[in-house]
Amino acid sequence: MRVCYLACVCLLLCAVVYGDEDRKKIFELSANNVTSRGSMVVAQDNAFMLSEDVYMYADKITYNREEESALLEGNVRIYRGGSLFVDAARVEMNLKTKHTILQPAYFQNENGMWFSGQEVQDKDKIYTFKKAIISGCDVQFPIWHLKSSSGRYDSHKEYASAWNSRLYFGSLPVFYLPYFSFPTSTERKSGLLSPELGSTSREGFVYIQPLYLAPFKQWDITLSPQIRVDRGYGGNAEFRIADEKNNIARFNVGYFRQYHEYMKDYNLLNKEIFGFEVEYSRAGLLEPLFRNYKDHFYSSIMYMNDLEYKRLQKLNGRYSTRLHTSRVNYFGQSDNHYIGMYFKYFSNLAQANNNNILQTMPNLQYHHYLDTLFSKHLYYAFDVQSKNITRHTGYTYWQNSINVPLGLSFSLLKDYININGKVDLFASNVSLGNAQGVQDPFTQRQIERSMHYAYANYEIGLNSDVAKAYKHFFHTMHFEALFNAPAYRYTSDALSDRVYQAYAQLAGSMSSAALEAYWNPNEIIDFSAAQPKVDLKFSNYFYSTEGKELFFYRIYQRIYTQNQALTQNQSLRQEVGTTLFDGLNITANIFYSYIANTFNEASVTASFNKFGIQSTLNYFFRIDSRALQAGTYDAIANRSGFLRGSLRYDFGYFQFSGNLGYDTQNNYFKDWSVIFSRDIRCFGIALKFAADVRPILTTNNIETISNQYIKVEFRFVPLAGVGFTQRLQNQ
Incomplete structure (x- = not known):
């Protein structure tokens, strides 16, 4: 009887279809040694069970055919696709009610996050646990881990949540979280993103809390409200949508309201800071309508009433460009023909308004590519353009x-x-x-x-x-x-x-x-x-x-x-470049002015990438060409120079990176930063010291301020990262 039953198991793998016809479910049980007594089936030695899409292995599996329940004992391992791994000593499973008890249990998803608890209960692939440990590090000696009193993991929605969690570095508790939740897959999920926290001498405590919403696959939105205690409040909203070719259109709008006392203290121009951005690029917009036709649409539009619009989007946002060009372009071409339409809008925040700036709205172009005429030696081209150049005044x-x-x-x-x-x-x-x-x-x-x-x-x-x-x-x-x-x-x-x-x-x-x-x-x-x-x-x-x-x-x-x-x-232009040896590249552009009888512009770039060292050095200087042509050149007022360098090296115990920008004409550091960081598989920490000089829009036009700050950042892989910034006294 036993031999006959084992033969059937090996040939048929005990494939059974149970339940009504409207909900058929696959069940399979096999092992090296299978015995049956009444409704009980006992599988031992390499025991394997398949229920729907869940694969289970154990030293011993006892299955009750009448109750449709199973008991898995000894080295239980459970897999579902490539997204879940469970390791437990004992598992009680009811296939009819889909209720499972695992004692003790270890879960791990495809991102490397794992959960360990004394008892875990599963109801239709929704797991609840008590007294669990959560981490993404090595199981035996995790660098960081969370101890939670209770929690829940929904494998359908791929979300996990935990209550009363304590964050540990090694065995040292450092932070308490009453509640938190996080996605367990790489797919986009709605929820709170890591906040930005900081403190500055001008703005006080700063808190930016992004909220990510992804209700559909083709679009999502990030809302980032913020409060700067001594300055004001506001936020940003970024909307992203993908077309059928997976080109991403991005729309961003921002608003910030400054307190009256803050504006008065720093003589600022705008009480309300606002702006918007639109970016979208797509190839093949009209290609299906014509044969042998290729086209491309590109738009990059930005409007802001203050430079702070871009900076306020982040805690340490940097933006110093006073001039900006918004563009909307379209071109299409075939083998011999090209058409184009270009819109350009120029913004200058150094001026009170843009009323006197000439704008291109639009420029239309038709071009016939270079082609032969009567003979292969004779060629021609054809170009027609129409430009509408406008402005308010x-x-x-x-x-x-x-x-x-x-x-x-x-x-x-x-x-x-x-x-x-x-x-x-x-x-x-x-x-x-x-x-x-x-x-x-x-x-x-x-x-x-x-x-x-x-x-x-x-x-x-x-x-x-x-x-x-x-x-x-x-x-x-x-x-x-x-x-x-x-x-x-x-x-x-x-x-x-x-x-x-x-x-x-x-x-x-x-x-x-x-x-x-x-x-x-x-x-x-x-x-x-x-x-x-x-x-x-x-x-x-x-x-x-x-x-x-x-x-x-x-x-x-x-x-x-x-x-x-x-x-x-005119200037005599010379360009030279060399690779002296593998890893070192040097290039230089030099312009010689006959009016000034000297070099009026030069740039030198050197880069080195070898032995684990990554470094660059750039030097640039220029003399105002308009002053040269007008004969009013002054070596101090009409000359600018800039030096920028960067260095990155991994010392093993930590990684060092730094950069600096130096104004060689006015002899001051425009910006610099030094970062010490360390990444150990599941954990990273970075300490940054930095300073920059930035223009601000005041009632007296544009002034500059100098900021220094210290930032510490922690990265809990693959969970999240959090940082805190302390901005020092302004000069």
């Missing part, structure tokens, strides 16, 4: 232009030399709006409302590319010379050379406010575009035999053949 204009380059290209001396010839045909019409009271810089009379501009430039180019392989490296060299000059030119009086020259003289002697009364032709057509000129370019590249770049050098110079003043305003 001051003149506006609408400009329509067309550009048609016609070119010829052929090679000489077995392709060692290439010769290019091109005729560039251009025509433009400009219509001014709101131009009452705007004067012509040359005639001092009312500027004309409609103006025209046309030219035909010709260009002759000579270039050569050579390359040669050597034993230990590969060398390429490129040379190019371009001569460009007008063959024909027509302009209205408002765009003549004398108007450009008259405006340049006024710009050298007037303030920006006074210049607004005069017509600026440079906003329409670049004066240098129709001037005869020569462009000279030369470059060298050296590569290793493996194809890695070892060294490069590039030089560029523009020479105006009939205008020495324009040539002097």
Whole structure:
């Protein structure tokens, strides 16, 4: 009887279907040794039981067929998919009522979080426990763990909660939590995120508590109310939604109300700080409607009435950019055609408002790509643009232009030399709006409302590319010379050379406010575009035999053949870069000014990444080009310089990282930070010392303040992280 029953178990794996026809459930029991007596089945030695999607192993499994209950004893291990692992000594299970008692039990999910309790009860895959330990660290010696009096784990919703929890570092209790809950999966779940806590000398205690809501898979929202005890209150709301191609659209709105006493103490401009942001990018918006068509839509819009709008989104938010450009762009292209539509809105928070800033609303473009005409040596392109440039105060204009380059290209001396010839045909019409009271810089009379501009430039180019392989490296060299000059030119009086020259003289002697009364032709057509000129370019590249770049050098110079003043305003540009050895890269850009007889701009970047060290060093300086051209250059007032460095190294016991920014012209540290951190699998700690200088908007325009702060951050992997910031006295 026993042998026959065991054979049936091995062949059929005891597959049974029980329950009514509306809710069929799979059951399976097997082992090396199976005995049956009445309604009782005892499986021993590698005992295995399957109930629905739960796999169970034990030293011994006793199953009651009438009561549909099972008792698992000895080294019980339970799996459900890849998201749950249970280890227990004894498990009582009723398959009919779905009630289970585990004594003692150990749970672990796919993220590494585990629960250990003396007794755990399961009702339809909802587990309740008492006197449990929760952690994500090593089971025997956890770095951190929580001891909870009771709790609950819902495997359907993949959420866990615990009451009366004490946080321990090793055996030392450090924090008490009356209640908390957290998700146990990597899927998005609604709930409270880690708060930001801090204290500052200006703002007092700061508390930011993000609330995350994810009711649907395609969208979610984060609400972040905050209180700064001595400053005010407000919050942010960020809404994110995904389209069918998983492109994310982000909408953010923020508001903060400052106390009257705080505004008075620091002479601030805005009592209410607010703003909004919109970001969305998508490829293939209209592709299904046309054959061989690809397109892309991009939007990045931000409006704010104060720089603090961006900073207040975080406890230590940093934002110092006074100028910002909002964009909405769309372009589409096929094999030969391109269309584009561009909107640009410029914001300058250094001004009281943006009423006098020219905005592009919109710029429309059609372009026909470079193509051959009658012969493979003859080529052409076609470009049409229409720009609407507007603003609230001051003149506006609408400009329509067309550009048609016609070119010829052929090679000489077995392709060692290439010769290019091109005729560039251009025509433009400009219509001014709101131009009452705007004067012509040359005639001092009312500027004309409609103006025209046309030219035909010709260009002759000579270039050569050579390359040669050597034993230990590969060398390429490129040379190019371009001569460009007008063959024909027509302009209205408002765009003549004398108007450009008259405006340049006024710009050298007037303030920006006074210049607004005069017509600026440079906003329409670049004066240098129709001037005869020569462009000279030369470059060298050296590569290793493996194809890695070892060294490069590039030089560029523009020479105006009939205008020495324009040539002097040009700079000799040189670029050089090298990899001295694996891990060290150095690049430099250098601009030499003939007017100042010195280098007017330079940037040097060095990076090192080897032996566990990651470091960068950047140096930049520049002389104000407008001051150079106007002849009013001052070595102190019109010169800026900046040095930035960063270093990161893992010492084993801790990781060090730091960076600094230094203003070399005014001799002060703009910002710096030093971070000591340590990550040990399930736990991380970081200590940060930092300082920065930031502009603020006051009733006296823009002023700067210096802030120093200390931040400590704890990371409990995979649970959460929390930090506290203490901001020190401002200077």
